[in-house]
Amino acid sequence: MRKIVFCCVVLLMLALALPAVAQSAAGDAQAAITKMENDAVKADLSGDASFYQRALSDDWTAGTSLGKWDDKQSMLNDMKDPKNNKVNSESISDLKVRVDGDVAVATYKTTYDAMIHGQHVARTIISTDVFRMENGAWKQISSHSSQAQ
Secondary structure, three states, X not given: XXXXXXXXXXXXXHHHHHHHHHHHHHHHHHHHHHHHHHHHHHHHHHOOHHHHHHHEEEEEEEEOOOOOEEEHHXXXXXXXXXXXXXXXXXXXXXXXXXXXXXXXXXXXXXXXXXXXXXXXXXXXXXXXEEEEEEOOEEEEEEEEEEEOO
């Protein structure tokens, strides 16, 4: 009888602890994604293509606020051409991160001034980025941006 009571107490303690563990994991994921989004701004300003090489999944795609599609290779190629692609200023605001297991969604507003494919573009956009856990690391798998009104 003592074994049964002991097992019940242990199971009850585990059941009570699981929500706290899940909340802690979600908080860790939110912090990691928030850091990635802020590091992306730094990478844009410094032209650091290696950040995107690490942060984007190999099958990443993005719908841009210019009405075009990008993939990982086109993004990396653009970053290797600073004469025609350079971010002069960029700031991020209103960042919110939601986590559901091994998937996370970040929404935010960005204001930037840049040269994109040889054209000067200065605007504010709203964006949604989708992340998934891959081999123990968060990778961005998709992004979409629209010009803010």
